[in-house]
Amino acid sequence: MARQILLPLVFVSGMASLAVEFGAARLLAPYFGTSLYVWGVLIGLVLVYLSAGYVLGGRLADRHPRPELLFQLTAWAGLWIGIIPLLSYPILLVSQQGFKTLDAGLVLGTLLAVLALFAVPVVLLGCVSPFAIRLLLRDVQTGGNTAGAVYALSTAGSILGTFLPVFWFIPTYGTRPTLVGFSLALLVPSVLGLWPVPRRRWYAALALVVVLAGVFVPPAVKPPEQGTLLYEKESPYQYIQVVQVGSQTQLLLNEGQAIHSIYDPGALTTGGPWDYVVIASAFRAQAAAEQVPRRVLILGLAGGTSARQDRAAFGDAVDITGVEIDPDVVAAGRRYFHLDQTHAHVAVQDARYWLATRPADDRYDVIVMDAYRQPYIPFHLTTREFFDLARQHLAPGGVVVVNAGRTRTDYRLVAALGSTMAATFDQVYMLDVPSFTNTMLYGTTEPTSLGGVEANLATGGDGLWHEVASSALSHGDLRLSDYHGQVFTDDLAPVERLIDEIILGYIQGSSR
Numbered sequence: 001m002a003r004q005i006l007l008p009l010v011f012v013s014g015m016a017s018l019a020v021e022f023g024a025a026r027l028l029a030p031y032f033g034t035s036l037y038v039w040g041v042l043i044g045l046v047l048v049y050l051s052a053g054y055v056l057g058g059r060l061a062d063r064h065p066r067p068e069l070l071f072q073l074t075a076w077a078g079l080w081i082g083i084i085p086l087l088s089y090p091i092l093l094v095s096q097q098g099f100k101t102l103d104a105g106l107v108l109g110t111l112l113a114v115l116a117l118f119a120v121p122v123v124l125l126g127c128v129s130p131f132a133i134r135l136l137l138r139d140v141q142t143g144g145n146t147a148g149a150v151y152a153l154s155t156a157g158s159i160l161g162t163f164l165p166v167f168w169f170i171p172t173y174g175t176r177p178t179l180v181g182f183s184l185a186l187l188v189p190s191v192l193g194l195w196p197v198p199r200r201r202w203y204a205a206l207a208l209v210v211v212l213a214g215v216f217v218p219p220a221v222k223p224p225e226q227g228t229l230l231y232e233k234e235s236p237y238q239y240i241q242v243v244q245v246g247s248q249t250q251l252l253l254n255e256g257q258a259i260h261s262i263y264d265p266g267a268l269t270t271g272g273p274w275d276y277v278v279i280a281s282a283f284r285a286q287a288a289a290e291q292v293p294r295r296v297l298i299l300g301l302a303g304g305t306s307a308r309q310d311r312a313a314f315g316d317a318v319d320i321t322g323v324e325i326d327p328d329v330v331a332a333g334r335r336y337f338h339l340d341q342t343h344a345h346v347a348v349q350d351a352r353y354w355l356a357t358r359p360a361d362d363r364y365d366v367i368v369m370d371a372y373r374q375p376y377i378p379f380h381l382t383t384r385e386f387f388d389l390a391r392q393h394l395a396p397g398g399v400v401v402v403n404a405g406r407t408r409t410d411y412r413l414v415a416a417l418g419s420t421m422a423a424t425f426d427q428v429y430m431l432d433v434p435s436f437t438n439t440m441l442y443g444t445t446e447p448t449s450l451g452g453v454e455a456n457l458a459t460g461g462d463g464l465w466h467e468v469a470s471s472a473l474s475h476g477d478l479r480l481s482d483y484h485g486q487v488f489t490d491d492l493a494p495v496e497r498l499i500d501e502i503i504l505g506y507i508q509g510s511s512r
Contacts (some may be wrong), residue, residue, distance in 0.1 A: 024115070070132065276472060284453055300372070324346065384420055402444055
């Protein structure tokens, strides 16, 4: 019976090893993000763990070529995978405090501790293939066929372990049930393999019971840094939180280090970057009256705050289209941020892909770029090629608005975006959001002057427009961008390295 279970065990082990990797990424995302560096560290360590497992498994198989030892190893791996969600959340909560106090040592140490949680099961899973080859090998002359069959079966399991979590388990059930499910898939053949061994069967059965009991333990919740949690969900793209802070409903994504939408039933202005989308049409040649945009495109709709501001400022005179990659964010926007009241046309799609597939004559007076997910941002939305594409879809005199994050003193990301936009647009203006660490960049498609823009702001409309324009003139440090450094391209856009340097500089500066 043991030999009959070996090949299914190889398949399930290959499947579990990839499922663990995706589960690790999802557990880390709400606290450390999904940047290229996080994925790089995660994949690199998994490969190190697998390599260690191959060596260990080969040596154990030569010294103790007994099937029950292999089943013990996989039973331990299954048990460990099943309790990872329970073990990881307390450590991740500590890491949240590390971000809050900006203790670099604590943050980095916690990241390594979380990744270390996955070392034991992945090393044990790495033992399976060489161990199984040793047990199945009966003739040296057929050793190649045996090894090939084992590795082919393990790889087939890995393929399934890639597609099942990504396209079914995680989007449908979440990370924790996914890890528990693959834990059970690994424990079942392990228990069957150990069942004929009386002194081992009860230990294996106990591991199965422990993991099954974990299914009924309420999932841990990542508490918001402030306010009351109204909603949280793991979407296929990110970790979503909606929190209530005073009279404001706020949308937080992934690490929760930036607010992506605000809804306040008692106030139109938020004090945030969304307010300054309203004045985009002032960045034109000087005009005698307010320039009301006819068509506005918002790339990165989120909960719809920018759309709400434009609708409040211009009424039915403006046609608003919003593009958001995550349907769960759109659903949260409708439920908590009154997105439907904006009457925006909503498209669920990647911002750049959506724009690239529009007809050439589909043009807008204002294009808002607010799809950046702080602190890390999609590189393909920061390049000259992207801004060239945006300009192609602007009407004559149109304006592109970019919301860029920064610290109070470090403008390196703003400088990089300003330099890149300067390669596409006639002029680039900058305006600091008084109450947020954000800078708005406005790219124009016709010759303009700072004096003309200031005159447009001073003589524009009333109501919300007037309130935002006054704030921009008195507190926004409105200026022409003088950045002409490196231009990001699709081939080279080191935006994540730049943001890591900004974060490290901020932490070092705060710890002094």
